[in-house]
Amino acid sequence: MLNTFQQADHGVLPEATPEEAARQEFVKSLKHFIQQGILPGLGPVYRTRAAKRFEKEAGRAPADRHDIRKAMVPDTYFQHYAAVNRISQELLWDSVIDSIDREGDALIERTAAATAANAGELRIAEGFEVPRYVSSLDIHCMPGGYVGRPGHDDLRLGALYDRGVFLYAMGYTGPDNDDMGRSVCHYIKARLKGFSPKRILDLGCTVGHSTLPYKELFPEAEVWGVDVGGPMVRFAHARAGAMGLDVNFAQMNAEKVDFPDGHFDLVVSHILLHETSGKAMPQIFRECHRLLAPGGYMIHADLPPFDLMDPFTQFILDNETYYNNEPFWGAMRELDQVKLARDAGFPAETIRFDTAPMAVMMFAQSEAAGYSAEASESVAERDFVAGEFAPGGGWEVLIAQKQD
Template identity: 45%
Template sequence: MEAAIDLKTQYRHAVLPKTVSDEASRQEFVKSLKLHLASKVAPGNRLAYEARAGKAYAAATGSAPANYHEIRKAMADDPYFRFWSALQRNSQEMMWNAVQVPVQRSLDTLIDVGRTEGDAGGTLTLNPDMEIPRYHRMVDIHCMPGGYHTDFAQNDVANGAVYDRAVYLYAMGRMGPFNSDIGDTTIAYLKQNFPDLKPRRILDMGCTVGHSTLPYCDAYPEAEVYGIDVGAPVLRYAHARAQDLGQKVHFSQQNAEHTNFDDGFFDLIVSHILVHETSHKAMRNIMREAHRLLSPGGVVIHAETPPYRALEAFDAFMLDWDTRNNNEPYWGASHEIVSADIARETGFDPAKAFEGMQTSVFDAAEAERTKVFQGGDFGGAGMWYVWGAQK
């Protein structure tokens, strides 16, 4: 009889780095610190705003802050906000350090495991000549050293391994044992809103290590599943992980702005937290490419945290923290997107654009969510914003 999977512990597949006691304790400390900051320290920012910063701004300008931009100006020099912000940034850097140590210690073993082929039947195609987009080369997104694309060794899987464990810590264990919450939740939205969709082929754009890719293998068992990313190390890791978990996925190193797939090849195109890591221009190129790749009636859907227009101004300010403090330069602009407008710009019928909030499929299994959207508390609200269009 197969043992039950612990929903609050990351699943130990073959390529996940093993930790010794001190390493595991350090990682657990970072996870606990992040939860403490999100649940106990972050709420003090609203008190500081209401009691001090908002009033000071109104006295200086003659009116209260009208939007999240003005709230940011009001809070910029507030000592409590600066205190929380510094702790939040430090927790992020501590997280990367904590996961890098066991990866570095065991990298040769991880590379060997990564090169072992399983029986799942998936494929991996890399392109060493592919140009990494400038918007990834110029900044380590979310402070991850080397980003998704940097190789530190031959056949490297290091940053795949680092990302896999870090996502679990960053989300404080609230995205399920496979870190698959966003994919599972997006699938729930698709099943509810596009019940007749029977995709033959599915593409996950910006798949990284396949956290949200693999759920589509089970949700649509008759479909061929493909995943693309710009990073070779994360794709090597994704392929090894999928093989070990018995899931057949075809991974390839490609830029989602322009792929080598044929016109109309896919019936479903998905992305999970890709949008906020691409530039204004790139996002529109990606949607144009999605339009080219989709068959008639096919669907493209992106999952993110909610647009700022859906939040009250102070909550939008708190969620915007990542834009300036977590190496997420495109975060803010991505949260201003209106799905119908993007559809109109990129070849889709705006009348067939959609958006919505979907409750996390793991929400009922977790008791430690803050139930708010705020910087440094990824997934803490227990909901994901999905938007897209049907061709």
Template identity: 50%
Template sequence: MSQQRHELLPTETHDELARESFVQALKSHIATRVSPGVREIYDHRVRDRWVSEHGAEPADRHEVREALSADTYYRLWSSVRRSSQHLLWSSVGDAVTRQADDLAARARVADAGLGTLRLDPDLEIPWYNAEVDIHAMPGGYRGEYMAGDVSVGAVYDRGVYVYAMGQMGALNDDYGHSICQNLLAASYPEFTPRRILDMGCTVGNSTLPYVDAFPDAEVHGIDLGAPVVRYAHARAESLGRAVHFSQQNAECTDFPDGHFDLIVSHIVLHEMSPAALRRTLAECRRLLAAGGLMVHADFAGYAGVDPVTQAMIDWDTYNNHEPFWGPMRDMDLVADAVSAGFDDGAVSIETVLTGRVLQTGKQQRAGQLTLLVGQA
């Protein structure tokens, strides 16, 4: 499957495409051939060395990580993973940089009159976003280097497709479709929201499925970075979808009380500090109309996961500019939602399948999204 073309998507030369193909092959090699070795070296030498030095096995993922960090194989694994991430962004970024002026010009004219765009030059970017280039993507979601810049939006749009090897769909919209089809249509077949809000929408890749699933609804998307919502608006317009994008902080929006029937997010919670996440849940409760739904998609917590697997998952917390990756997984999100104003018993953790196929070594499994679902 090739990524679906639209007016804002950058084009690559032969050499740029070759570099992107190399990055995909490298990431696949790491996942299938290198990553399984981490558990092997833990089982065969790291654990015994720790026991000989401390008199007991590592007690939790933090001690497992400490034990692994002294091993040369783990260091190699960590190094190549980090290098592959830098190669991802640089390979995609070179093509975007070469076309930055043209992409900005395209964004200025890509207006079909379907949706709207509101930017806030006075918006204070919270520290957890301003000080972190999330996923090690240069500029994060907010990097702006010229008037009308959409570069980081283009890097994200193409980078997600390369990173997921196309498994997120031709429009990187699998997560939105998975929620619409595998949760809302399956469990709430009579639910017909009038207004929908996507928090942390980035380039709107997961926002557009809601336009298709609920054609009579008014759909909004918000994000902190001007470049990504600018790109999202132009992208949606070029694809013929009506979405109202605005630059806002999900912790405190300018929408009135009870304005939305459905509030969603896709892989955003782990990019917020725990305090900001709790404030966002409270904002969701304020914004939801009676009977409305909140659906936040992210990854599963650490409960029931062995410490070695936890430590390998937690690599991103320390090495991929994801400082809240681990802390979010430790949170009791149901309890936090209740504390934010949702009724006890009206919040649950659900799981839905996605179209992605995850592979580690010879093992393949369908991708899953863990959903925090709350009803007002």
């Protein structure tokens, strides 16, 4: 699908000059060229060159994504791909920082006004301890990561993420940058018929991209987004206000959420799990079970597990682990998430993986914002293709229901 989406203004988005906008559009186009023009060449390079070299040296064919990496890393074509991909990521943040620095206090003032417009609660914890798997590196190579540095904890980091992640996704997150949350909402509407949660929690919400669609779908519900990054939830609260939605945000750790047992009917996350750790994930699943009321659902949306892909596609996606400061990216997909959910207390018969088709793909295919089971199945049946923003045109969702 040719992406024609541009990010919609919402009042606290950094305002780019024509020159800054051109740089940002160049980076987005560069990322698209890498995916469409360079990445497809990796397959032939592997089959005709790298795999044969590996087999000659090792005396056997490559067995898994790790062997494929060993075969590919020495190849100059792969080195070129990896280098330009990393450079595009660093250029991405640089292009947005220019706009934020130029706006300075004006952006802060707009954000403060938007914060006041959100009647939802905002909780920032004093002396909050950020997990090391978040604070020890700049995730996605974003300067400051999700939490910033001591003495530099302000709203501008949220603005950087808001614009930057749209460019990273090459616009495939849609005009409101919310495709993942909107896709899961469409899935709930189509597949969990009659389910109408009164309290909803979004774990690892960053700036609330995926949180807001739940307030749109369930306007009477009490919606909370929590994240370990203070700058993220501050900006998320302002962003919601700028978009006319009253949503609550808090600085909390998904491993230990400050709400009572059984408080929520729906607990969700969107590309959170691969940014945690092997110790954190089981605890997050247990916390989801604790927080849910009987009959409530846990839904975690991410990219598909590796066992649903061929080893070469695994290798392509695993480049995030090595070149984009995502150390748990690959390891998370090797964990048995169904077992983790079962061990957390969810009945085995309620646990399953499914595909929530991307809302922007549905829009492009149907020329409408609707959702149908037939269209869902047509997207879900597609094969995973290395280089797609969401392989197969859909987000993989792990679903479990707490026993009544």
